[in-house]
Amino acid sequence: MVVGLRAIGAKGPGWLWRGPWAPLAASFCSQGPDGARRPEPGPRPTSVRQRDGIRSIVLSNPKKRNALSLAMLKSLQSDILHEAESQDLKVIIISAEGPVFSSGHDLKELTDEQGPQYHAEVFQICSEVMMLIQNHPVPVIAMVNGLATAAGCQLVASCDIAVASDKSSFATPGVNIGLFCSTPGVALGRAVPRKVALEMLFTGEPISAQEALLHGLLSRVVPEEQLEEETMRIARKIASLSRPVVSLGKATFYKQLHQDLRKAYHLASQTMVDNVALRDGQEGIKAFIQKRKPVWSH
Amino acid sequence: MVVGLRAIGAKGPGWLWRGPWAPLAASFCSQGPDGARRPEPGPRPTSVRQRDGIRSIVLSNPKKRNALSLAMLKSLQSDILHEAESQDLKVIIISAEGPVFSSGHDLKELTDEQGPQYHAEVFQICSEVMMLIQNHPVPVIAMVNGLATAAGCQLVASCDIAVASDKSSFATPGVNIGLFCSTPGVALGRAVPRKVALEMLFTGEPISAQEALLHGLLSRVVPEEQLEEETMRIARKIASLSRPVVSLGKATFYKQLHQDLRKAYHLASQTMVDNVALRDGQEGIKAFIQKRKPVWSH
Amino acid sequence: MVVGLRAIGAKGPGWLWRGPWAPLAASFCSQGPDGARRPEPGPRPTSVRQRDGIRSIVLSNPKKRNALSLAMLKSLQSDILHEAESQDLKVIIISAEGPVFSSGHDLKELTDEQGPQYHAEVFQICSEVMMLIQNHPVPVIAMVNGLATAAGCQLVASCDIAVASDKSSFATPGVNIGLFCSTPGVALGRAVPRKVALEMLFTGEPISAQEALLHGLLSRVVPEEQLEEETMRIARKIASLSRPVVSLGKATFYKQLHQDLRKAYHLASQTMVDNVALRDGQEGIKAFIQKRKPVWSH
Numbered sequence: 001m002v003v004g005l006r007a008i009g010a011k012g013p014g015w016l017w018r019g020p021w022a023p024l025a026a027s028f029c030s031q032g033p034d035g036a037r038r039p040e041p042g043p044r045p046t047s048v049r050q051r052d053g054i055r056s057i058v059l060s061n062p063k064k065r066n067a068l069s070l071a072m073l074k075s076l077q078s079d080i081l082h083e084a085e086s087q088d089l090k091v092i093i094i095s096a097e098g099p100v101f102s103s104g105h106d107l108k109e110l111t112d113e114q115g116p117q118y119h120a121e122v123f124q125i126c127s128e129v130m131m132l133i134q135n136h137p138v139p140v141i142a143m144v145n146g147l148a149t150a151a152g153c154q155l156v157a158s159c160d161i162a163v164a165s166d167k168s169s170f171a172t173p174g175v176n177i178g179l180f181c182s183t184p185g186v187a188l189g190r191a192v193p194r195k196v197a198l199e200m201l202f203t204g205e206p207i208s209a210q211e212a213l214l215h216g217l218l219s220r221v222v223p224e225e226q227l228e229e230e231t232m233r234i235a236r237k238i239a240s241l242s243r244p245v246v247s248l249g250k251a252t253f254y255k256q257l258h259q260d261l262r263k264a265y266h267l268a269s270q271t272m273v274d275n276v277a278l279r280d281g282q283e284g285i286k287a288f289i290q291k292r293k294p295v296w297s298h
Numbered sequence: 299m300v301v302g303l304r305a306i307g308a309k310g311p312g313w314l315w316r317g318p319w320a321p322l323a324a325s326f327c328s329q330g331p332d333g334a335r336r337p338e339p340g341p342r343p344t345s346v347r348q349r350d351g352i353r354s355i356v357l358s359n360p361k362k363r364n365a366l367s368l369a370m371l372k373s374l375q376s377d378i379l380h381e382a383e384s385q386d387l388k389v390i391i392i393s394a395e396g397p398v399f400s401s402g403h404d405l406k407e408l409t410d411e412q413g414p415q416y417h418a419e420v421f422q423i424c425s426e427v428m429m430l431i432q433n434h435p436v437p438v439i440a441m442v443n444g445l446a447t448a449a450g451c452q453l454v455a456s457c458d459i460a461v462a463s464d465k466s467s468f469a470t471p472g473v474n475i476g477l478f479c480s481t482p483g484v485a486l487g488r489a490v491p492r493k494v495a496l497e498m499l500f501t502g503e504p505i506s507a508q509e510a511l512l513h514g515l516l517s518r519v520v521p522e523e524q525l526e527e528e529t530m531r532i533a534r535k536i537a538s539l540s541r542p543v544v545s546l547g548k549a550t551f552y553k554q555l556h557q558d559l560r561k562a563y564h565l566a567s568q569t570m571v572d573n574v575a576l577r578d579g580q581e582g583i584k585a586f587i588q589k590r591k592p593v594w595s596h
Numbered sequence: 597m598v599v600g601l602r603a604i605g606a607k608g609p610g611w612l613w614r615g616p617w618a619p620l621a622a623s624f625c626s627q628g629p630d631g632a633r634r635p636e637p638g639p640r641p642t643s644v645r646q647r648d649g650i651r652s653i654v655l656s657n658p659k660k661r662n663a664l665s666l667a668m669l670k671s672l673q674s675d676i677l678h679e680a681e682s683q684d685l686k687v688i689i690i691s692a693e694g695p696v697f698s699s700g701h702d703l704k705e706l707t708d709e710q711g712p713q714y715h716a717e718v719f720q721i722c723s724e725v726m727m728l729i730q731n732h733p734v735p736v737i738a739m740v741n742g743l744a745t746a747a748g749c750q751l752v753a754s755c756d757i758a759v760a761s762d763k764s765s766f767a768t769p770g771v772n773i774g775l776f777c778s779t780p781g782v783a784l785g786r787a788v789p790r791k792v793a794l795e796m797l798f799t800g801e802p803i804s805a806q807e808a809l810l811h812g813l814l815s816r817v818v819p820e821e822q823l824e825e826e827t828m829r830i831a832r833k834i835a836s837l838s839r840p841v842v843s844l845g846k847a848t849f850y851k852q853l854h855q856d857l858r859k860a861y862h863l864a865s866q867t868m869v870d871n872v873a874l875r876d877g878q879e880g881i882k883a884f885i886q887k888r889k890p891v892w893s894h
Contacts (some may be wrong), residue, residue, distance in 0.1 A: 034790025056328060107881050110872050114599050123868045127861035134857065139500050160496045163690055177881020178838050179871055180845025182864040184851075194787060198756045201845060203833050204736050214512070214810070217490025237501050242476050249478025249499060255488050256480075258856060260556060261432065265425035268480040272421045275477055276408050284476020285405050294476060348820035411877050437798050458794045490792060513809070514789025535799050541776045547776025548798060554778075555785050558732065558854060566778040570719045573775055582774020585702050592774055 011165045040245030046075040053239035054232075062098025068151045070108035077143045080132055080140070090239040092136070093231060094159065095143040101168070104150025110179070122159040123183055126151055128157040129186060134254050137247040139238050144168045145224060147206070150181050156215055157187035160250070163231045164209045165224040170217060171202035191217050242280035242296040249275070329494045344373040345491055351388030351537035352530075354547065360396025364448045367404035371423045378430055379440070385596045386487050388537040391529060393441040400464070402448025408477070421481055428456040428485060435545040441529040442466045443522060445504070448479050455485035455515055462507045463522040468515060469526070471502035471587070480561050489515050540578035540594040547573070631681035642671040649686030649835035650799045650828075658694025664747045676728055676736070683894045686835040688732070688754065689827060691739040697764070706775070710794025719779055722747055726754040726783060730850050733843040735834050739827040740764045741820060743802070746777050753783035753813055756846070759827045760805045761820035764812060769800035787813050838876035838892040845871070
């Protein structure tokens with residue numbers, strides 16, 4: 001089954017829209033003079049297809065180094081959100097056309113010509129996309145073949161799993177142009193040791209794929225010619241699993257991660273009890289004891 | 299001195315029993331019909347001996363791959379708790395018989411035949427054992443020679459120090475049988491980078507001892523023939539130190555780790571002042587200045 | 597421009613003095629009998645010079661292994677604080693004379709002869725210096741060539757960036773003399789994985805520069821003969837950037853690091869909007885679009 005997605009107008013479920021954005025959001029919901037200056041929408045900057053439970057989203061504006069323009073971010077957001085609750089979706093892969101995975105924000109959107117309300121919208125949508133990846137019910141894999149900088153590096157850091165070719169590299173060079181990578185630093189600072197993050201943020205210098213693996217920014221590094229095969233192997237594995245079991249586990253993992261140990265175990269123990277009680281939980285355990293392959297009902 | 303422990307009925311001190319378990323615990327304290335279905339206790343699944351301040355607890359059910367059944371968990375718990383406050387105890391080593399360190403929960407305890415109250419008890423006791431290791435007054439070392447999966451991997455992640463042979467490997471494969479390793483994820487997510495933890499949890503695939511070392515799950519990897527020697531070297535070193543000094547330091551380390559920096563320094567500074575005031579604190583400093591070996595009074 | 601600093605009486609700005617120290621501080625602000633026993637101040641134990649925005653602070657008491665005595669800590673504190681708000685200061689490097697970077701506290705200050713109020717002052721000043729490094733408006737780099745132990749290791753862990761020669765090593769050996777490195781553990785536990793920190797704290801054994809790099813305690817390891825060159829390269833790079841941009845980014849990085857993800861993104865997004873609105877923010881973006889070098893107004 002191949003599903004072409006043109007998810008214009010896709011709306012996310014309730015779990016995606018909560019939190020302290022209200023004041024920031026309110027300021028640019030008014031269609032003031034800034035709104036008038038917004039660039040017209042062009043052709044869709046991402047392409048997407050879905051087969052056998054695996055949705056592949058491709059950043060498809062290599063001429064602009066796959067910059068995370070407002071249009072790109074909105075396209076990415078709607079591709080991720082599209083039918084997020086469908087049982088046909090098991091895993092998402094985000095990759096890119098061309099030698100640059102993504103160069104981060106489109107700097108033309110951050111000049112004086114657009115006002116601070118427009119700038120706020122850019123950073124808010126960007127942050128929402130990054131959080132959406134963690135809040136999404138299925139695992140999201142970054143497949144990186146090339147340079148990922150600034151918000152592009154943030155996108156890699158925000159995915160649940162990241163596989164990269166050995167020629168890839170990663171940087172947060174905003175400081176060179178007077179724009180410290182503070183939002184990328186949120187994701188980077190949660191992925192790599194503090195000293196690694198700070199050297200990247202303060203100097204803007206790139207790290208190699210091997211260094212990124214060593215420090216936890218990547219899950220796996222492979223030669224370029226094996227990148228797609230290796231990523232698909234992981235994706236097919238995840239697609240073969242019970243979707244509700246994976247979703248429950250993913251949500252609990254992120255929720256418990258910053259709780260104190262006792263609260264975390266209380267939550268995770270309750271999740272285990274709930275998981276065992278799921279139809280797929282009992283099916284999996286029975287299949288194991290009976291030494292047969294489980295049949296998921298999802 | 300060799301002390302054979304059969305710590306039936308061992309009770310832990312007050313510092314071990316606090317926290318938000320009450321509602322969950324209440325539900326299975328009632329001896330309802332589930333209780334009636336519990337398996338009869340068999341021979342004790344751990345063996346334990348203590349010599350020169352070093353307590354060695356061995357998971358001793360290799361036929362069942364040292365599964366952390368309820369009986370195994372209770373046996374482990376009582377071995378860890380036994381005379382925890384005794385000055386004769388300086389360090390604990392947890393190891394296992396056979397090629398599998400531990401395969402995690404006993405899946406036969408997680409079927410429909412036992413009800414959710416029984417399942418809840420299994421996960422609660424398991425969580426308590428893991429927290430007990432951190433709350434215990436002496437350091438706990440995992441000595442791993444083989445495969446550690448699911449709650450077995452969690453046990454390794456929960457110890458203060460973990461030494462493994464280079465043939466060991468580690469996995470959280472619950473997702474394969476429809477039971478996401480959410481409780482192991484609590485310990486794993488605090489030991490390794492997020493992307494490493496998530497790939498292990500989502501794919502169920504094992505990582506090698508070297509990878510586990512690289513990512514922080516292990517303290518040290520050695521050839522199999524040096525495993526016991528190296529572990530004992532660390533244990534003897536710890537056993538030669540002042541027990542109250544080590545206990546105070548361990549408790550403060552875990553307490554400050556997730557506090558904000560200012561609170562953490564406030565706590566740790568107070569601990570330093572208290573430590574200096576300990577008899578062994580003054581003895582150690584004097585011995586150092588006088589260039590002699592300290593004599594601890596514990 | 598070379599500025600010799602003798603920052604006697606330097607006072608820090610308001611942002612440095614907040615937090616829960618009051619009760620501890622109050623106890624030793626009274627000049628009681630302990631005060632009378634304090635050692636007389638000797639020659640200044642640090643040397644400092646500043647050129648082209650780069651301040652170099654050198655621990656200069658190699659005969660005493662650059663122990664962080666109260667005098668050393670106060671000297672270091674005033675060197676770091678001196679004209680912290682000056683636009684002429686862009687980055688600080690902390691290094692040391694002799695084969696030992698720093699051996700940690702001066703144990704002669706921690707005997708019974710000084711009372712607990714004096715001990716409390718030592719640990720408080722030490723903690724303040726460590727926090728000052730993170731709260732300081734410019735990046736602080738540790739340049740290490742040799743052994744850094746106890747509070748000396750804490751100092752390395754507390755810097756934003758740490759470059760070391762490959763002959764350097766790092767330890768928290770307090771436990772050997774009955775004084776667990778609890779305050780060093782605050783910084784160490786935030787720099788390296790928990791199991792690495794605990795093995796260092798419980799055994800007191802050193803780790804090599806390569807291990808320290810692997811585990812996140814260092815940003816970079818180089819051969820001894822390249823240490824100064826490499827450190828200066830990083831420092832010059834930072835000194836070439838916009839100071840207010842770097843300051844804003846540094847403050848936000850540390851602030852967001854332990855917030856929950858949504859709060860962190862809210863804060864960092866606001867910082868990005870503020871950063872874009874800075875004169876240097878707009879200059880940098882314009883220079884990039886116009887393909888010219890930016891001219892910072894700071």
